Amino acid sequence: MSTPPSPDFDVIVVGSGPSGAQAAHTAVAHGAKVALVDVGHVDDTYAGTVPDRPFSEVRRYDPAQSRFFLGEHLEGALHDTRAVGAQLTPPRKHIIRDTARLLPVESDTFAPLQSLALGGLGAGWGAGASTYEPAELRRAGLPPEAVTRYYAPLARDIGVSGPADDDTSPHHAALTALQPPLDVDSNGEALLRTYAAKRRRLNTQGFKVGRLPLAVLSEPLGRRQPNPYHDMDFWSDHRESVYRPGLTVTELTAQPNFTHVNRTLATRFSDEGRGRVVVHGDNVDTGGRVTLTCRRLVLAAGAVNTARLALRSLSGPGTRVPLLCNPYTYLPVLNLPMLGRPARDRRHSFAQVTGLLVPPDHPEEQVVANCFSYRSLLLFKLVREMPLPPALGLQLTRLIVTSLVVVGIHHPDAPSTDRYLTLQDTGNGGDVLTARVARSDAETGTERRRERQILRHLVTLRCLPLHVIRLMTGASIHYAGTLPFADDEGPLTCAHDGRLRPTTSVYVADSAPWRFLPAKGLTFTLMANARRVADAVIASLERTP
Amino acid sequence: MSPLSTRERKLLEMARRETDPAHWDRFQPITRGPVVALLGMACLGLVVPFYGVWTVVMKSLGRRS
Numbered sequence A: 001m002s003t004p005p006s007p008d009f010d011v012i013v014v015g016s017g018p019s020g021a022q023a024a025h026t027a028v029a030h031g032a033k034v035a036l037v038d039v040g041h042v043d044d045t046y047a048g049t050v051p052d053r054p055f056s057e058v059r060r061y062d063p064a065q066s067r068f069f070l071g072e073h074l075e076g077a078l079h080d081t082r083a084v085g086a087q088l089t090p091p092r093k094h095i096i097r098d099t100a101r102l103l104p105v106e107s108d109t110f111a112p113l114q115s116l117a118l119g120g121l122g123a124g125w126g127a128g129a130s131t132y133e134p135a136e137l138r139r140a141g142l143p144p145e146a147v148t149r150y151y152a153p154l155a156r157d158i159g160v161s162g163p164a165d166d167d168t169s170p171h172h173a174a175l176t177a178l179q180p181p182l183d184v185d186s187n188g189e190a191l192l193r194t195y196a197a198k199r200r201r202l203n204t205q206g207f208k209v210g211r212l213p214l215a216v217l218s219e220p221l222g223r224r225q226p227n228p229y230h231d232m233d234f235w236s237d238h239r240e241s242v243y244r245p246g247l248t249v250t251e252l253t254a255q256p257n258f259t260h261v262n263r264t265l266a267t268r269f270s271d272e273g274r275g276r277v278v279v280h281g282d283n284v285d286t287g288g289r290v291t292l293t294c295r296r297l298v299l300a301a302g303a304v305n306t307a308r309l310a311l312r313s314l315s316g317p318g319t320r321v322p323l324l325c326n327p328y329t330y331l332p333v334l335n336l337p338m339l340g341r342p343a344r345d346r347r348h349s350f351a352q353v354t355g356l357l358v359p360p361d362h363p364e365e366q367v368v369a370n371c372f373s374y375r376s377l378l379l380f381k382l383v384r385e386m387p388l389p390p391a392l393g394l395q396l397t398r399l400i401v402t403s404l405v406v407v408g409i410h411h412p413d414a415p416s417t418d419r420y421l422t423l424q425d426t427g428n429g430g431d432v433l434t435a436r437v438a439r440s441d442a443e444t445g446t447e448r449r450r451e452r453q454i455l456r457h458l459v460t461l462r463c464l465p466l467h468v469i470r471l472m473t474g475a476s477i478h479y480a481g482t483l484p485f486a487d488d489e490g491p492l493t494c495a496h497d498g499r500l501r502p503t504t505s506v507y508v509a510d511s512a513p514w515r516f517l518p519a520k521g522l523t524f525t526l527m528a529n530a531r532r533v534a535d536a537v538i539a540s541l542e543r544t545p
Numbered sequence B: 001m002s003p004l005s006t007r008e009r010k011l012l013e014m015a016r017r018e019t020d021p022a023h024w025d026r027f028q029p030i031t032r033g034p035v036v037a038l039l040g041m042a043c044l045g046l047v048v049p050f051y052g053v054w055t056v057v058m059k060s061l062g063r064r065s
Helices: A018-029 A055-061 A065-070 A090-096 A134-140 A144-148 A151-158 A186-204 A245-252 A303-315 A380-384 A390-403 A441-460 A523-543 B006-018 B021-027 B034-064
Strands: A009-014 A034-037 A207-210 A258-261 A264-271 A277-283 A289-299 A320-322 A328-335 A353-357 A367-373 A404-410 A419-425 A431-437 A463-465 A506-508
Touching: A009 A018, A009 A277, A009 A523, A018 A034, A018 A245, A018 A289, A018 A523, A034 A245, A034 A289, A055 B021, A065 A090, A065 B006, A134 A144, A144 A523, A151 A523, A186 A207, A186 A328, A186 A353, A186 A367, A186 A390, A186 A441, A207 A441, A245 A258, A264 A289, A264 A303, A289 A303, A289 A523, A303 A320, A303 A419, A303 A431, A328 A390, A328 A441, A353 A441, A367 A441, A380 A390, A380 B006, A390 A404, A390 B006, A390 B021, A390 B034, A404 A441, A441 A463, A506 A523, B006 B021
Parallel strands: A009 A034, A009 A289, A034 A258, A289 A506
Antiparallel strands: A207 A353, A264 A277, A277 A289, A320 A419, A328 A404, A328 A463, A353 A367, A367 A404, A419 A431
16 A cells, blocks of 8 residues: 655645734744645735825825726725725725635625635734633633733734723733834824713713724834824835734745745645645636645635635535624714814824723623724715715715714624525535524614614714614624534534544634634734644644654 | 716716815815804705705606606
């Protein structure tokens, strides 16, 4: 009997998003021979055309601005504002390129944002670097001490700025190694001033306000430069002040034990036992088949697509897996102390202030309200939403824009039999993920009640709500729970070290195993947990070479 | 792609003007204090119901013709 040849790699990581990049980084640092498989779309249309200048200057002087503000095909001007990816600016549209064709999801109730870009959804994330507190980690099935010890080194490596302490700090795991917080803009300052005056009243009602830690530099870090407060963060990555997972992948390509298998969509895997896994994929440019072998496979394609790979490879059509996704509502509000007053142009584009509603009966079911000023996304998009003739809508927008705050409300999510994914045959040799996402009356009632509480607290903060906009499930861009952690050996579940059952050599480094999705942004914990899983993978290689 | 409605055409034209430096000042915030802002909003607030009724009437007439 012949012995199969040695695997090509010690570790193959599928996906270059926040989890994949950090898992690969950790495995490479241990000296393992690592390949990262991804499609890796980049912006090859607008890169280099967006000037490294403040938004206000670009608007006033740049004769070529319409090219990147509106897009070559007016893709930034003509769209359904509630469609998947509508929030992406033309220089970020590459994030969702080819996903409808290569990662199909059929559902009337779930519209996920998926990515085949270098850096995955991290190529456009809002840079929120919240940490989870132990109760949230435990409910998600993540071992608190094992995860939180990765927070500080991760913050140091990717660069996180934020306050050392504020009223929301007791509801996060402590985060050291922070850079100083970024400056808040005029709206944020006004909100924090009002909060200081009303703090006691709001706190007794379980509402706290603070600054969101951001993976945005306020001090230099290596070749990366601090944020220049140009308010162009939705349009370009000048100075690399915002952490993007693609930065980690690009750095890894200089390492001799790292291979970037780019332009490749992983389609399935087979665990052949005895520490040998075969990964199959397609080259998206040539259509050619790609086959790679490894000793350990790490899936980090995002909770939805990791589930797609696992179902296709291990189960087959018809099997259901659960799905978690944060319900998301946003509301434009008028910050009345800013009404009619000028706002400073010097600002960054990310969340300025965050609010936390902490239900006394279920403190881990916090609801998050992140506050963004509306400035660099152009006025005509607001006019579109107004029930007024465009000319009048523009005048109203000019009157209110300096005081306009967009509040994004995220609710937590827990497993339900009403929310699941299934892989279905399409009959022509292909398959498609189908999803059903329904919320019970009790869940909806709880969410509405907590939104009303937040609305009341916003009024206390002198913010006048204008409208409540509820998007289809999936718009939060936070997905989890498809291959849940479990203590028993059930198939399509994960052990606590991330190993996917019934395999012996396939691990999951993204949020697919989480059994609970807190309302706080998941990305920072995703990255910390990916490092933890990668360490477990390396340990397993050392135990059974 | 379906043809643009009149409103969509106007909005597209507005988007083009907004990203043209020649029209820069017509898209700047009006910051003449809270009183002017409130008066402006009140005036426009009167227009909203009128515009709503006008739209419903015109649509209704359009359906009959």
